Amino acid sequence: APLHPVMPALVEVYVNSILVINNKGTNEYFNKPITEEEIRRVFRNSIFGVNFDSQKKPFCPMEIDSGESSVEFNLEKPTLASQLLLIYYLLLYEDVRLSNAATLLANGRNIKSYSAAFLSELPIKYLLHQAQKDQMSYGGLFSPLLRLLATHFPQLSLVDDWMDYQVFGDYCRHQVDVNLSETSINEAFQNIETNPYKTGKILKAMLNKNPTDIWPFAEIFVRYVKSVLSDQVPRHIQEQYREVWLRLNTVLPRCLWIMTINALLDINGTAKNVTITQENVLVDPLQVLRCDIRVFRCGPILKIILRILEASLAASRSQLSRHLLDKPLLEKSG
Structure with missing residues (x-):
């Protein structure tokens, strides 16, 4: 369903009613921000629902706010418009909050902040691409969303990523008679050196699916x-692996990056139980390079690592700017 042109303006008014202090009167009335749990409920009913399962979050943990009251409601499968509006609300809320952080702090207001871990779970990039494809319906929201994304999430605004998405959007798909399942993927990769043809068929089948259809297998x-790093694996299999990875990168890129970094960690006797998190990468993007040495001899996988490193450096710079805005220095009077 197309988006009503008034909705973005209503979201802006709502956000300002939460954060912007009105100096015209003595009585101040503020709306309450939407809780993280309420937002989770919307996306839990979408195609990304598995990522919001509180029982299964191995790579991208989200902290559930304690003490927050949430509204009980039954929600059917959310529309694209409702998801885009929630993303717009979140990005605009953080933008206005950071812009007014000094004023809010000076007035002693304790304002809710959405955690970076929570924001990293949301399919921001994927939804923005969907809005881009249907600008007749969502044109009024696409431009402000793109501006906010480029400002606060430059790691999701890399030129290469957007070009990749355009290529995938025009990809000519052919039906491949292969049953994609966890079992078939397991078997294909376990025999990648002895039977690369079977692995190639699985990878080709994944390439011929929509990115959201293969995300459950990410x-x-x-x-x-x-296993792709082995010298016995043909180069075209490595290239196909990279192409599938790039398709997955259009869905939930930040989750994919952390999964990839952890899967490629150079595990030795002193660091067997090390797991890198989003926070680790934001603080030190060079953690990305703590990978198996064979990566540097495998061109296609090295390209993946360099893509993650580029995004991580952009995210780290953005996080520093966010921290400076979030913790402003107030002048002491007297």
């Missing part, structure tokens, strides 16, 4: 990235 797909 975890098991990334788990076998080290």
Whole structure:
């Protein structure tokens, strides 16, 4: 369903009613921000629902706010418009909050902040691409969303990523008679050196699917990235693996990056239980390079690592700017 042109303006008014202090009167009335749990409920009913399962979050943990009251409601499958409006609300809320952080702090207001871990779970990039494809319906929201994304999430605004998406959007798909399942993917990668043809068929089948259709297999797909590094694996299989990875990168890129970094970690005797998190990468983007040495001898996988490194450096710079805005220095009077 197309988006009503008044809705973005209503979201702006709502956000300002939460954060912007009105100096015209003595009585101040503020709306309450939407809780993280309420937002999760919307996306839990979408195609990304598995990523919001509180029982299964191996790579991208989200902290559930304690003490927050949430509204009980029954929600059917959310529309694209409702998801885009929620993303717009979140990005605009953080933008206005950071812009007014000094004023809010000076007035002693304790304002809710949405955590970076929570924001990293949301399919911001994927939804923005959907809005881009249907600008007749969502044109009024696409431009402000793109501006906010480029400002606060430059790691999701890389030129190469957008060009990749355009290529995938025009990709000519052919039906491949292969049953994609966790079992078939497991078997294909376990025999990648002895039977690369079988692995190639699985990878080709994944390339001929929509990115959202193969996202449920992302975890098991990334788990076998080290097996692709072997000298016995044909180059075209490595290239196909990279192409599938790039398709997955259009769905939930930040989750994919962390999964890939952890799967490629150079595990030795002193660091067997090390797991890199989003926060680790934001603080030190060079953690990305703590990978198996064979990566640097495998061109296609090295390209993946360099793409993650480029995005991580952009995210780290953005996080520093966010931190400076979030913790402003106030002048002491007297």
